[in-house]
Amino acid sequence: MTEATREARREKPSTVTPIEAELLVDDASQIAWSETADVVVVGWGAAGACAAIEARSQGASVIVIDRFEGGGASALSGGVVYAGGGTPYQQKAGFRDTPEAMYEYLRREVNGVVSDETLMRFCRDSAANLAWLEAQGARFDATMPEHKTSYPPDGVYLYYSGNEMVKTYRGAHAPAPRGHRTVARGQSGATLYSALRDSTLRAGAQPVLQATVQRLVRERGTGRVLGVEVWQVPQGGETATRHAKFNRLANRWRNYRAAKAEQWRIQAAQIERAEAAPRFIRAERAIILAAGGFVFNRQMIKEHAPRYARGWKNGHAGCDGSGIRLGLASGAQAAHLSNVSAWRFITPPYAWPRAMVVNTRGERFCNEEVYGATLGYEMVEHQGGRAWIVLDARLRRQAILQCLSGRLWAFQALPALAMMLFGAKRARSIDKLAARIGADPQTLLATVLSYNAAARGECTDALGKLPEMRAVLDKAPFYAIDLSIGAPMFPLATITTGGLKINEADGHVLDAQGEDIPGLFAAGRTAIGIPSSRYMSGTSLADCVFSGRRAGRAAAFESMEQMNGTSAR
Structure with missing residues (x-):
């Protein structure tokens, strides 16, 4: 890397890991490797930890590399x-x-x-x-x-x-x-990840922390991936302490001080650009890319999923697409990068799903009892990202009491309470409420009348809502709460779910011709997996276990299979 390139990296206020084109060599001996392991895992979240533990259980030596101190989005999740x-x-x-x-x-x-x-x-x-x-x-x-x-x-x-x-x-x-x-006090992601982290260390995997992988090394003749170029912040001193501090602050305050958290992420990235030193790490058998998704990569979001650009980023600064971009830089295929899970949960409070959700015209478009990401998908993909939930005075009162009961999480109760008390549109009649939200009065009135008829049991619900989930909306005043992706008081959380195409038998990354890239695997949100179309709570972590163990097991035997002339397909 030239000094000019390094200087540009120092100055650019970005949190995204810089990725370079693969380094092609004729033979592994051309590189001065600093360390060697059978398997090198890039990313130490749930998928990376599961891959490392599984590879060790098969007798392979393992180095696991993480941009921060491990955990990623998995440690910040609900577990x-x-x-x-x-x-x-x-x-x-x-x-x-x-x-x-x-x-x-x-x-x-x-x-x-x-x-x-x-x-x-x-x-x-x-x-x-x-x-x-x-x-x-x-x-x-x-x-x-x-x-x-x-x-x-x-x-x-x-x-x-x-x-x-x-x-x-x-x-x-x-x-x-x-x-x-996962059984824990408070949200469970940190507890689940702590167990995986401890197990990774007990298994004997070697961690390389506060380090970014910026390119893959590949053998020109065979196309085999040989290792990685890693840039690591100097360890054991004030620089590493500051880098870790900024990351911890960004994670702790991400939900409450988003702008400040972004500044802390930028400061951590600036330390990486100014202070990190490069070296090469050899993978004798295989590399596993498990570096998460790309929700913190603005350029990738705008390119692949622009409808979700205004969504609240749910994840970790390490979710910058680095694993996906490393694969693409080595000729891999990616797919479903436009798939983003948008979490518009309306339960709790438990009274809300009994209300009615409408689009800007005043029409219902989705069964209100569905999972939050299903509602978010329908709203963003088919309704221009805009919707309202309509309640009457009776349901609003029930919902407020539920929020004040002390039985809900703060992240569930406080936004809903704030919206009902300070952010709702209010009117004495449905036609006047329609005017306040810009809907057609006749359309909204017809929607309410149809909904109430189904709630009374006079007909079936047009969208298949269960009888116990319906409520008659007839007690004035009426309220409309903005559910839209840009609603300032009610953020819409988003995560990316697309990734690298893989051989589903073993996790090998696939090239443009659909063939395995020798020595390269992917797992978790870096790869296409179970939640890559429609996310449901728990499917991403479950897929991290499934795909991480799959890749770790196959990677441990990669060179042996090649020497024996066999394939994992």
């Missing part, structure tokens, strides 16, 4: 693992589930983004993968919430985390709860 097919906790709670029932439901959500064979394997392995997580130190439980919720309260660890209870998604099988929240 929910989507699992079914008959887990001990489903059975203890009195639910019968089978891999076939799980598969039938998920097939409606996955929409063919992975093959039916892969989806069935995910379902059949589900209970075993949950048990594997327990062997790493995670704990789960069978307590259930009283109501459908976006995230269960403390002391509650099993719940319906998707659309399982919605009639049109159920299929022939009885619904079963599959959201397994």
Whole structure:
């Protein structure tokens, strides 16, 4: 790298890891490698940890590299693992589930983004993968919430985390709860990741922290990926301390001081550009890219998913697309990069799903009892990102009391309460409410009348809403709350779900011709996986376990397979 390039990197206020074209060499001996391992894992979140642990269990030596100190979006998550097919906790709670029932439901959500064979394997392995997580130190439980919720309260660890209870998604099988929240005080992601981190270290993987992988090294003749060029912040001193401090501050305040958190991310990135030193790390067998998605890469969002550019970024600064971009720089294919999960949860408060959601014309467009990401998808993709929830005085009062009950998380109660008290449009009649939100009065009135008729049981609901989830809206005044993607008081959380195309049998990254790139694997949100079409709570972490273990197992035997002339296909 030239001094001019380095200087430009110092000055640019960006949080995105710079990625360069692959370094082609004739032979591995041309590089002065600083360290060597059988398997090198790029990214130490849940997927990277699972890959590292699995590769070690197969006898491979492992180096795991992380831009910060490990954890990524997994440690900031709710710690929910989507699992079914008959887990001990489903059975203890009195639910019968089978891999076939799980598969039938998920097939409606996955929409063919992975093959039916892969989806069935995910379902059949589900209970075993949950048990594997327990062997790493995670704990789960069978307590259930009283109501459908976006995230269960403390002391509650099993719940319906998707659309399982919605009639049109159920299929022939009885619904079963599959959201397994890690037992913890507070949100569970940090606890789940801590167990995986400790297990990674116990297994003997070597961490390289506060380091960015900026290009892959590849052998010209065979096309085999040989290693990585890594830039690491000097360890053990004031520079590393400041870098870690900025990352911790950005994570702690990301929900409450977004602008300041962005400045802290920029300061951490500036340290990387100014102080990090390069070296090369050799992978004797394979590299696994597990560096998350790209929600913090503005350029990629604007290029691939511009509808979601105004969404609230749900993730970690490491979710900058570096793993995907490393693969693309080595001739890989990516897909579904336009797929973004937008979380417009309207439960709790539990009264809200009994209300009515309308578009800018005043028409209902989605069953209000659906999972939040399903509602968010319909709103952003088909309604221009704009929608309103309409309540009457009775439902509003119920919702306010629920928010004040002390039984909801602050992130659930406070935005809803603020919107109802300070951010709602209010009117004494439906036609006047329509004028306040810019909807057609006749259309909104007709929508309310139709909705009320279904709520009274006079007809079926046009969108298939269950009778117990309907409420007559007839007590003035009426209120409309803005659910739109740009609503300033009600942020719409987003995560990216597309990634590199892989060989679903083993996690090999695929090139432009659909062939395995020798020595290169991907897992988690860097790769196409179970949640890459429609996300449900817990499917990303569950896929991190499934795809991470798959890639780690295959990577550990990569060179052996080549020497034996076999293939993982």
